[in-house]
Amino acid sequence: MQGQVAESVVGVAPVARARRRELAPYGLLVPTIVFMAAFFVWPMLQALVLAFQDSGGALSLEPIRRMAIDPKFLEAVRNTVLLTLVVVPAQVVLALIMSLVLMSGIRGAGLFLYAWAIPLGISDLAAGLVWLSIFTDRGYLNSVLVTLGLSETGFSFLSYEHPVSIFLCVAIAETWRATALVMVILLAGLQVIPKEYAEAAEVFGATTWQRIRHVTLPLLRPSLQVALIIRTILAFQAFAVVIALAAYNLPVLAGETYRWYGDLRNPNVAAAYALVIMLFSLLNTGIYLRALRTRDEQVGIT
Amino acid sequence: MKRLAMPLLLVLALLLAACQPGSQPSASKPADAKPADGQPPPTSGQASAAASKPADAKPAEASKPAEPAKPAAQASGPLVFLSSQFKPVEEAEKMRGTILKGAPVPVDFIPEDPGPFNDRISAEQQTQKVTISLIGGLHGDFAPMVEKKQLEDLTPLASKLNDRGFPAPFVELSRFGQQGKTYYVPWMQATYVLAVNKKALQHLPQGADVNALTYKQLAEWGANIQKATNQRKVGFPGGPKGLIHRFFQGYLYPSYTGSSGVVGFKTPEAVTMWQEFKAIWEVSNPQSANYEFMQEPLLGDEVWVAWDHTARLINAVKEKPDDYVLVPAPAGPKGRGFMPVITGLAIPTGAPNRAGAEQTIEYLTQPQQQVATLRELAFFPSTNAQIPADLPPGIRLEADAVQKQATAKDAMPSLLPIGLGAKNGELNKVYLDTFQRIVLKGEQIQPVLDEQAKILQGILDETKAGCWAPDPPSDGPCKVK
Numbered sequence: 001m002q003g004q005v006a007e008s009v010v011g012v013a014p015v016a017r018a019r020r021r022e023l024a025p026y027g028l029l030v031p032t033i034v035f036m037a038a039f040f041v042w043p044m045l046q047a048l049v050l051a052f053q054d055s056g057g058a059l060s061l062e063p064i065r066r067m068a069i070d071p072k073f074l075e076a077v078r079n080t081v082l083l084t085l086v087v088v089p090a091q092v093v094l095a096l097i098m099s100l101v102l103m104s105g106i107r108g109a110g111l112f113l114y115a116w117a118i119p120l121g122i123s124d125l126a127a128g129l130v131w132l133s134i135f136t137d138r139g140y141l142n143s144v145l146v147t148l149g150l151s152e153t154g155f156s157f158l159s160y161e162h163p164v165s166i167f168l169c170v171a172i173a174e175t176w177r178a179t180a181l182v183m184v185i186l187l188a189g190l191q192v193i194p195k196e197y198a199e200a201a202e203v204f205g206a207t208t209w210q211r212i213r214h215v216t217l218p219l220l221r222p223s224l225q226v227a228l229i230i231r232t233i234l235a236f237q238a239f240a241v242v243i244a245l246a247a248y249n250l251p252v253l254a255g256e257t258y259r260w261y262g263d264l265r266n267p268n269v270a271a272a273y274a275l276v277i278m279l280f281s282l283l284n285t286g287i288y289l290r291a292l293r294t295r296d297e298q299v300g301i302t
Numbered sequence: 303m304k305r306l307a308m309p310l311l312l313v314l315a316l317l318l319a320a321c322q323p324g325s326q327p328s329a330s331k332p333a334d335a336k337p338a339d340g341q342p343p344p345t346s347g348q349a350s351a352a353a354s355k356p357a358d359a360k361p362a363e364a365s366k367p368a369e370p371a372k373p374a375a376q377a378s379g380p381l382v383f384l385s386s387q388f389k390p391v392e393e394a395e396k397m398r399g400t401i402l403k404g405a406p407v408p409v410d411f412i413p414e415d416p417g418p419f420n421d422r423i424s425a426e427q428q429t430q431k432v433t434i435s436l437i438g439g440l441h442g443d444f445a446p447m448v449e450k451k452q453l454e455d456l457t458p459l460a461s462k463l464n465d466r467g468f469p470a471p472f473v474e475l476s477r478f479g480q481q482g483k484t485y486y487v488p489w490m491q492a493t494y495v496l497a498v499n500k501k502a503l504q505h506l507p508q509g510a511d512v513n514a515l516t517y518k519q520l521a522e523w524g525a526n527i528q529k530a531t532n533q534r535k536v537g538f539p540g541g542p543k544g545l546i547h548r549f550f551q552g553y554l555y556p557s558y559t560g561s562s563g564v565v566g567f568k569t570p571e572a573v574t575m576w577q578e579f580k581a582i583w584e585v586s587n588p589q590s591a592n593y594e595f596m597q598e599p600l601l602g603d604e605v606w607v608a609w610d611h612t613a614r615l616i617n618a619v620k621e622k623p624d625d626y627v628l629v630p631a632p633a634g635p636k637g638r639g640f641m642p643v644i645t646g647l648a649i650p651t652g653a654p655n656r657a658g659a660e661q662t663i664e665y666l667t668q669p670q671q672q673v674a675t676l677r678e679l680a681f682f683p684s685t686n687a688q689i690p691a692d693l694p695p696g697i698r699l700e701a702d703a704v705q706k707q708a709t710a711k712d713a714m715p716s717l718l719p720i721g722l723g724a725k726n727g728e729l730n731k732v733y734l735d736t737f738q739r740i741v742l743k744g745e746q747i748q749p750v751l752d753e754q755a756k757i758l759q760g761i762l763d764e765t766k767a768g769c770w771a772p773d774p775p776s777d778g779p780c781k782v783k
Contacts, residue, residue: 069753160591265726
């Protein structure tokens with residue numbers, strides 16, 4: 001429509017310009033699309049094919065079968081799902097508290113932000129090693145326990161004999177490592193919520209809790225959605241922290257994928273594992289998108 | 303709230319900068335992150351591959367000076383020596399700084415994990431852009447390369463080196479069953495033995511000879527130690543980079559079933575074997591599931607009796623030779639199974655500097671270098687090199703134990719799995735998974751063996767690998783009985 005109007009009023013040359021302007025965004029998108037296609041879509045399709053090939057390259061369900069009969073497979077699925085169920089909600093709650101504290105305008109909020117964001121700057125393997133030095137047999141935690149006389153020789157937190165404590169150690173380390181990411185997303189979301197809503201609620205005598213529950217949280221929904229999707233997908237890919245703390249004592253899907261590809265030299269079974277991770281991620285993203293569906297007009301931002 | 307905007311932006315920038323590369327390098331070195339048991343990070347292979355790369359060039363450069371580098375003139379840069387051995391940084395540095403220091407041509411020694419090691423060789427062969435001139439690996443590493451015709455025939459070189467006195471069985475193995483061909487020159491050998499802290503000797507069971515133990519006695523010994531010290535002090539390298547799978551393949555299975563771990567995998571003898579091993583595990587330090595190099599827990603006094611590769615025990619006996627004795631591995635009902643490890647030097651097809659590689663092979667098989675390898679890295683000569691009397695006491699202890707084990711009346715040598723190529727890791731996983739399910743998780747033995755046997759058979763059928771010693775050669779793939 002606009003093009004037509006422009007044509008009738010101004011003539012032919014500007015039409016070309018207008019069309020060029022319409023095409024410009026696509027031109028700008030091309031590098032991204034090429035990049036994504038070359039480095040994400042194409043490898044993903046290759047991996048998909050790999051998962052259904054035997055070692056000779058013929059189509060086969062062998063990799064899937066091999067994965068399914070592997071004693072570590074169900075364990076890895078269980079651990080990954082449990083880890084996600086424990087870590088993600090903990091992170092969202094913590095991050096929400098942290099960002100609300102930052103937004104409350106207390107003194108030194110900037111300092112808190114820097115301190116809380118430190119884990120963002122640390123590679124996940126380094127984070128794993130930091131926690132390893134805490135939880136290991138002669139680590140900081142055991143030194144403290146022994147010094148305080150709470151334990152004689154310390155507790156083997158990471159021994160295969162204590163699967164629950166391995167799991168908790170990994171969950172704590174993962175929570176520490178990635179809560180900051182959720183916080184940054186939620187904080188950004190909180191900052192764009194107009195103050196007027198909260199002020200209006202206050203005028204009507206809403207308590208702090210009521211304001212958070214009925215004003216802030218609903219308006220924060222898009223940010224929560226993004227944070228949940230990103231964190232859940234990343235949780236399914238948990239790898240370095242688990243490897244650092246538990247090695248293969250706590251099999252997880254990403255760890256098994258790596259193991260099959262790297263140590264066991266079987267890219268087909270590795271691709272099958274990767275496929276499972278992808279399916280889980282897709283499934284979850286779908287659930288979140290449905291469950292936290294937002295009406296743009298209700299929120300006022302898109 | 304504006305004042306939060308700047309920090310937030312900074313934080314986001316930080317996130318972008320840190321997250322992306324952070325996940326990549328970590329993927330390349332997962333197990334490195336796991337020190338044996340929380341000991342201060344590791345003397346052994348723990349620096350990342352990335353970190354060791356820059357270091358590669360320097361020692362090789364440093365090793366140039368005195369040598370006339372003429373023979374290498376046709377190739378550009380130092381000769382590339384890819385090795386599946388000596389990956390731990392400490393060992394690699396000894397190789398570069400000491401053993402290859404006087405090499406006739408400048409050598410760039412690059413040790414790799416089995417994965418990248420095989421990848422690089424096959425990638426270079428497939429693209430015909432060969433940069434590697436010399437390969438150092440296990441006998442089993444070479445089997446798939448021979449099959450794919452990726453190695454040069456070294457027969458002329460081998461006959462030239464006749465005076466080195468390679469043991470006949472090694473020479474036979476290097477032919478891979480093809481008369482008139484030689485695919486590698488024996489480089490060095492090693493094996494696995496028991497290291498014993500002398501404090502443990504007083505708890506030996508009645509009538510047991512520490513140089514001729516049985517597995518039953520080992521269990522009893524561990525129990526005695528536990529009774530006396532209230533600690534479990536037997537140890538195995540069951541961590542991610544540990545070699546406990548070799549214990550099952552080359553020690554327990556042959557000792558109990560008289561066969562390699564394949565034919566006898568789920569026999570009634572194997573069930574007895576796992577039962578008795580569970581008894582040993584009960585008196586073993588629970589950290590055995592994490593140990594990688596037993597020298598560390600031995601020195602830390604966490605473990606008194608440890609089974610491991612000689613190269614992974616050497617630091618303990620070198621540091622405190624008076625504290626330890628080294629003895630042959632225990633025996634089972636069928637004999638004293640043990641696994642000699644044979645390594646060789648080979649030249650890939652189309653090597654850019656074949657002459658330099660041959661000179662380096664000649665150099666590495668000279669008595670001085672063979673003895674230096676023993677002294678520095680605890681790998682034993684594969685030649686008739688005279689072992690000098692002035693060896694450090696720790697090394698002499700090992701040399702004695704290796705000899706006692708090989709010459710024991712009931713000795714039963716068992717080879718590393720052969721012909722599995724890239725499936726080697728999966729084969730090892732069968733034993734590790736079996737161990738974890740039966741011993742660590744306490745599952746029923748026979749059903750686990752039956753299930754794992756199917757996986758094992760699948761691997762053998764796929765690779766068509768025949769049986770290996772102590773089993774007689776098979777027609778077609780080796781079969782689980």
